[in-house]
Amino acid sequence: MFSCLRRGPAFYKNVVLLALPILLQNLCTTLLGLMDTFMVGALGEAPLAAVLVANTPVFVIQLVIFGLQSGSSVLISQFWGKGDTDSINRVIGLGCYVAGAISLAFAGIMFFLPVPLMGLLTDNQELVPLAASYARIVGFSYILNSLTGVYVGAHRSMENPKLGMIIFAISMVTNTFLNWVLIFGNLGAPALGVEGAALATLLSRVVEFVIMLTYALTNRRFKLRAGPLFRPGSALIQKFIRYSGPVVLNETLWGLGNSMYKVVMGHMEGSTEILAARALAGNIEDLCTVAIFAISGTTAIIIGREIGAGRREQVYEMGGALNLLAMGCGLVIGLPLIAGAWFLFPSLLYPFFHLSAVSGGITTMMLTFTGAILPLRAFNTVNTVGVLRGGGDVRAATIIDLLPLWLVALPLAALFGLVLKWGIFWVYVGVIMESTSKFFFGVPRFRSRVWINDVTQFTHEKEASQ
Template structure:
């Protein structure tokens, strides 16, 4: 096997796909950071409210990621065969399922926001602020689902630049309207957290309009008529659902596990919730490179399997795992050594929130290389290879049998501070790596699903 730094074709293909995806993820994470920075000016109640309210969107976003991550397996392998007819059919299915999921979550957030907020926390001010935010931002959920379907499909056929450009415009739009509406600048009303919700909604509308424009102007494999998107046979739908359902279940239960972590942290208090929101925002910005690698891995491994090059798909998998581990060690080291530097961005944090955030960032950095390895192993290799059932059992088992029980034991039984609970939760990553590596070496994850 040629090492990744010696394989020029591998590096070229990887960079063409990974860099735009990483930049798009950087823009998205930066958008979350800008939101958190602006909202932090309003105090810890607002930070906690928006952070907890967005747990519902986080849950929804992981479900649509599951739908479209599963779809990407098909599109990548069909693209390896240059089968554009079936690409359009699969895209239609992913748009439909994403929109249905969006409608479900819109109804919950629009009509039952107080119930959602009280699930996490009991403080009346946090519940009120979070409910106000949810009612408005819920109107963006269906739009987000459709946008996500087109963006993932565009990446999967080797056109990652379009979603990257659109994400950049969305970032600028959201930032401008957040500034105008949160603080009431240039004659706009002072809306606080409601302003942040309106900023998100406006940005999502701009995003979907741009995506549709670019797709139907320049990306022919995705520029489908309604009939091409919806001409499905029973066998086609069955094969699609059999493959993607483990991915959807995986993401849904993994996301629910993350939500349960938020519930556990919220039991510690408002300060712990705000600190988790701040530290997670910073860590997610650092994670963009690894997301780019993992998504590039899904596409490149899937392309090779679809084209019948199974031995090369295994070599690609090993090289991606090595790269993500090295990236994790470097990025984790930076997190451990520079928490004060990154936290300077948050000027008005209370002293207790600042101290907790610093500890969480440093601990997160120590476990970072394992987290980056697992992200590529599960999202890139196992899913790219079509081994969706094993990836589902691995991730769900680690979260629900290890992470969630340890989180609530730490909070309720041992009364630990939030940073110690975070250490307990991180043991799920160690278990995933120990179980996942032998599966990679066995090559049993290589499955041609097309």
Template sequence: MFHYLRREPGFYRRLFRLALPLIIQNLITTSLGFVDTFMVGLLGSNELSAVTAANAPIYLIQVIIFGLMSGLTILVSQYWGKQDLDAINRCMGFAMYAGLVIAAAMAAALFLFPHQVLLLVTDNRTLVEMGAPYLRIVGISYIFNAVSSVYVSMQRSAENPALGMKVFAASMLLNTFLNYCLIFGKFGAPALGITGAAIATLTARIVEFLIVLVYALLCRRIPLRPRLLLRPGRDTARSFTKYATPVLFNETMWGLGTTVMTSILGHMTDSADMLAAYTIMGNIDKFTTVSCFGLAGATAVILGKAIGEGTDKDRVYDLSWCLLIVSFLLGLGLAAALALALPLVFIPYLYPLFSLSPLATEAAATLCVVYLILLPLKSFDISNITGVLRSGGDVRMATIIDLTPLWCVAVPMAALTALVLEAPLPLVCLGIYSENICKMPLGVLRLRSRKWINDVTRRSAS
């Protein structure tokens, strides 16, 4: 198996150059959410739980935007291999239309009906009242984020991952500063608490959008062609719909499953404690998997470009195994780091910062133990589904492999152990993460079939 790791000179340097900016970009993006969580957590456990409940529907918007970005990557990486800049502009234009429509519709729903949306997540009226103002404001921010994310994704798929790293770094720094000012009332600003965190996020997203707009207007590497952006054409619409719709459905249903998981914990007897623990573990998960998703993003670009260039299927297959083995080894390394961090950092230093109750601390620690055991499998699955299978246009099977374990195993197991049986905490945690046990065998079977290797490009319409 490890003979797949023998590659031509310079291959791992290229992989590192692609993956590192993506990892940093993902780390920065994740930090935006963590900054909100950390600073709001300093206000108290109820405030932390309220933001957790509010972020459940917000997370659904995030995964939809991620779905559009993933669908765009499938097409752009292969068109980049052919150097078809017209087709890239058309694909980007269609993705922006879709992102704006979806983000605006969901932002309107969150603005007009925040209480009703939050009641779907938790029946704790105190958390609903605290989280509603946050939900209204943060929803609007994703209208701007949809456009900037699509453009950054296009540049990333064309082997320019550094743009996203720089844009989101500026956004994170601004968001952190404004959080400090508006949550706690520093530098003459009013102390707005949760609402201040939402205003900070919205402001950072607007600035992020403006930076991307200026860069796009000045970029000569892939110049904007307004005629193609505004009128992408039916051929592009059909291609994008064929390959991006299953990805969008995948990410939406995956995000909905995660939201349902939050809702299950929100209806437990000790809902505030469980939600607080799940929030902290969720942020640890996001920080841990930034490397996994960065490597998966680089995998998608490398394989997509190779397929677009007409590389032989056997070479593409060997290359995919190399990248997946690297991903599995990355997961092992991250799991070992978490195993050390839990007793040395998390329990004595991190958890006390959030003023967790003894039950919430126990839940957070148990979630971490179960998570790190399954992390190598999770890392492999991320690269296989979002990197390998999608890069070859095998989006339908990737969707089946990703969603079936979540909806048919993890969600029922979590509901059964948490709400019906009221099982011991370790079993509840195992139920939450049980999907990772099922995905890898299914993914390997599809990988070995080689049916996922497809050239999805077509000539651009004139």
């Protein structure tokens, strides 16, 4: 079972060199969210809960962007292995079209209909106006962020993950500084509170977009070409729909499903305390999973590159090694997380976020569940996002990712929280059933080896047109 781990030092050195910049990029993004939580939390539990509610549609946008990155990676990593930069330009162009259109639609809804939208997400009338004031500003930031994300994701698939690390590190520092200025009214600026946090996010996204655009126009390693970028062609569109479409749909539906957990919490008794706890627990959870997502991103790059270069015989063993590596990483992180939740965070961390005793207890419970299930979650993430998608098996990855969420975990969480009213503990019992059931679907699919596919073989239509 563990023989696949004997890959030699060159393999693991390559994994570290690819994963470390991705990890640092994810860490920057996560720390940005944690700093937002810390600064908004200083305003009280209600503003903290309101920002969590307002960020629910933003979370969906982010997952659509991640879906575009992952779906594009299926193609780009294999095109990169073949040295086909024109096709990479076409994939980037399509990704920008889709990301721009979806984020623009979300921004329009959040700007013109913020109160009705927030009213759907929570029935707590204290939170709705605060959430609406944040949402109508922050929505526009993700138009720019979506375009930046597609381009950065393409470079990650071309073994250049440092670009995203640099851009998002600058964005994190900018956002943190502007939060300090605009939320609390420092340096002579007005104290805008929740609206200041939204404006800081918008301005930091402008900065990251400008940096990305400057790099894109001056970079020599990979040059943007207007022809294939703006006219991707029917053959590539078919490939994009076939291999990237299911991934975008996957991440969108997965994001909607996970957002429904927050909707369940937002309609429970004591929703202010529950949502405030979820805001902090969610950020800590994100911080604990940056290494796992770095491994999954690296896995997709390696699997796609090896298949694209024609080295199919090594792919299965590599996938097994990376799956087990992720599971071990989840165990190493999960156990200290549980210990911290019980013995360190209540006295050292929760007071900084002004959590009440009730919210603190809920946060500890949430983090305990997170730490306990982290090894299985790590395996599932790398197996579906890295191995199966990297191998072009996007339909099976989508089914494995969505069915446990929509047919098992979410119905149980809604039943326990809204129908039976058993409380937030039982809601989380429902939540962890997603990772448990997903594991038993994912293992047989990996062992079948049918996920190893070369997705860069074009149709006869393109061959005839050349």
